[in-house]
Amino acid sequence: MxxxxxxxxxxxxxxxxNTFVLIPMRFEYYNEIVNPLMWIILCALAVFLSKDSTIRVxxxxxxxxxxxxxxxxxxxxxxxxxxxxxxxxxIYAKDIFSVIKNLWSFAGIIFFQExxxxxLIKNEKKSIINYIFMTLLFAIINLSYDDIGSNYLxxxxxxxxxxxxxxxxxxxSALCTYLVYIGGRKFSIVxxxxxxxxxxxxxxxPSLDWFGQALVGxxxxxxxxxxxxxxxxxxxxxxxxxxxxxxxxVVYVPVFVLIAMLAGFVMGVFKYQPIAILSxxxxxxxxxxxxxxxxxxxxxEKEKLEKGDIVQYxxxxxxxxxxxxxxxxxxxxxxxxxxxxxxxxTKDADPVAVKDVIGKVSFVIPYIGYPSVWLxxxxx
Amino acid sequence: METKHKNMLIISLLAIVLVMAVGYAAFAQSLxxxxxxxITSKWEVHFDENSxxxxxxxxxxxxxxxxVTVGKxxxxxxxxxxxxxxxxxxxxxxxxxxxxTINAKLTSINLSGENLQVNQQNLTATSTxxxxxxxxxxxxxxxxxNTNGKANVIIKSEFVNKTSGNTNAYGSxxxxxxxxxxxxx
Numbered sequence: 403m404x405x406x407x408x409x410x411x412x413x414x415x416x417x418x419x420n421t422f423v424l425i426p427m428r429f430e431y432y433n434e435i436v437n438p439l440m441w442i443i444l445c446a447l448a449v450f451l452s453k454d455s456t457i458r459v460x461x462x463x464x465x466x467x468x469x470x471x472x473x474x475x476x477x478x479x480x481x482x483x484x485x486x487x488x489x490x491x492x493i494y495a496k497d498i499f500s501v502i503k504n505l506w507s508f509a510g511i512i513f514f515q516e517x518x519x520x521x522l523i524k525n526e527k528k529s530i531i532n533y534i535f536m537t538l539l540f541a542i543i544n545l546s547y548d549d550i551g552s553n554y555l556x557x558x559x560x561x562x563x564x565x566x567x568x569x570x571x572x573x574x575s576a577l578c579t580y581l582v583y584i585g586g587r588k589f590s591i592v593x594x595x596x597x598x599x600x601x602x603x604x605x606x607x608p609s610l611d612w613f614g615q616a617l618v619g620x621x622x623x624x625x626x627x628x629x630x631x632x633x634x635x636x637x638x639x640x641x642x643x644x645x646x647x648x649x650x651x652v653v654y655v656p657v658f659v660l661i662a663m664l665a666g667f668v669m670g671v672f673k674y675q676p677i678a679i680l681s682x683x684x685x686x687x688x689x690x691x692x693x694x695x696x697x698x699x700x701x702x703e704k705e706k707l708e709k710g711d712i713v714q715y716x717x718x719x720x721x722x723x724x725x726x727x728x729x730x731x732x733x734x735x736x737x738x739x740x741x742x743x744x745x746x747x748t749k750d751a752d753p754v755a756v757k758d759v760i761g762k763v764s765f766v767i768p769y770i771g772y773p774s775v776w777l778x779x780x781x782x
Numbered sequence: 783m784e785t786k787h788k789n790m791l792i793i794s795l796l797a798i799v800l801v802m803a804v805g806y807a808a809f810a811q812s813l814x815x816x817x818x819x820x821i822t823s824k825w826e827v828h829f830d831e832n833s834x835x836x837x838x839x840x841x842x843x844x845x846x847x848x849x850v851t852v853g854k855x856x857x858x859x860x861x862x863x864x865x866x867x868x869x870x871x872x873x874x875x876x877x878x879x880x881x882x883t884i885n886a887k888l889t890s891i892n893l894s895g896e897n898l899q900v901n902q903q904n905l906t907a908t909s910t911x912x913x914x915x916x917x918x919x920x921x922x923x924x925x926x927x928n929t930n931g932k933a934n935v936i937i938k939s940e941f942v943n944k945t946s947g948n949t950n951a952y953g954s955x956x957x958x959x960x961x962x963x964x965x966x967x
Binding site for chain 2: 432474475495
């Protein structure tokens with residue numbers, strides 16, 4: 403207890419020192435020397451204070467192989483997502499010297515942090531509070547705690563930050579704690595390296611928006627947990643075949659596939675995408691709080707739109723779903739759609755160019771858009 | 783699953799990764815690559831909107847006005863000048879600062895705007911009616927140190943007297959968007 407308290411206090415003191423002294427002092431070699439050096443010192447302290455006992459790992463080879471399989475599949479799926487959502491360049495330089503420097507600066511400290519996590523577990527294997535506290539502490543460390551406040555200046559930013567960064571980071575930390583528990587630091591180091599290293603060594607990464615990041619960040623640790631827990635239970639617990647089957651990850655495959663399909667549907671990966679209706683301008687055809695499913699149109703299909711069709715289009719920075727009441731042409735002969743909300747007395751101020759049309763409403767699902775309406779209301 | 787089967791599976795998966803890497807190298811030119819990912823809070827390179835300033839001058843004694851709006855990504859800024867008469871100029875100076883912990887280097891600068899004809903090479907943009915000309919001075923491609931490195935972007939907006947002899951005040955305005963891309967330096 404005392405030993406862990408010393409380690410925890412040392413880490414918290416370093417967090418304070420880092421936030422209020424080291425980062426503001428702007429050392430030129432902060433990433434390369436100062437930060438790793440501090441983690442080496444903390445790691446040495448933790449190893450010195452850790453119990454001499456080792457974490458016994460039953461079925462180590464099997465677990466290592468299983469973890470590698472899960473993580474290689476993750477890498478394949480992650481980069482295939484780029485074909486759907488496009489890619490972005492990473493900021494990191496890609497000459498060999500810079501790659502090595504970055505790996506040392508940003509991936510190197512993973513080794514020291516996981517040594518510390520293992521020492522904390524060795525010292526208090528049976529304390530739930532210990533597991534919870536270390537999970538939260540390492541999550542905060544890896545969140546760049548000096549930056550958390552700036553992401554909660556308004557509800558919208560707070561929501562996206564919580565979904566895309568905070569929850570995935572906590573889940574990752576929880577998984578790492580579990581991996582150390584069932585197999586020692588080696589497992590959590592391997593996991594974190596697979597997740598952390600790609601941006602430092604490859605020139606491009608998938609361009610996921612916050613929702614995509616949130617999904618990957620939540621599904622990956624959960625899927626790895628389910629799989630590793632199954633492997634662990636099979637090796638360690640004396641359970642009947644029926645009981646073991648309850649842990650079989652195959653049981654969860656339909657759930658993950660369903661979540662992935664649903665997420666793809668909401669994110670607009672498919673031709674049809676649902677959107678929530680935030681205003682009553684189209685009442686009674688559909689009301690505020692309903693959702694409509696938009697059929698995203700090709701350029702050819704847009705040309706075939708007719709009077710009476712309900713379309714989604716972009717107006718400035720806003721998306722609008724209104725009915726076409728007239729089709730005209732501009733002075734250059736380009737087609738324009740005059741639109742109007744069914745509930746409105748007047749037509750929309752500006753006619754809509756073909757390029758601004760996104761899709762056509764296919765059908766309406768009543769009421770399921772209310773969560774988005776409430777969230778939108780809270781944000782605005 | 784037996785150990786040797788798992789080994790086979792790992793080798794097969796690694797082979798897929800290898801094929802993907804080869805595929806990437808082969809089709810890199812046709813992949814859709816947009817922008818630069820800001821994936822770490824250690825990376826903080828942005829326009830310092832609070833330190834932006836502008837100076838105006840006028841040949842005819844009118845008072846041009848100007849605004850600067852920095853986008854959410856921090857490296858896109860919109861400059862709007864309302865020039866009243868030929869000879870009016872507005873010169874903006876806006877610093878780019880590095881408050882992160884990673885050195886940064888400018889990799890590209892992009893000008894755009896509605897009703898503007900842009901010359902990317904010379905970093906100039908002229909309104910389609912020919913009245914307003916923007917000239918951008920790049921912050922340079924030197925390393926922006928992580929120790930609060932700073933470099934200025936200077937944007938000059940001038941009312942070109944398109945119609946020779948026209949000395950009347952008649953007003954003209956145009957918005958220019960300047961986007962900078964930085965990478966690790």
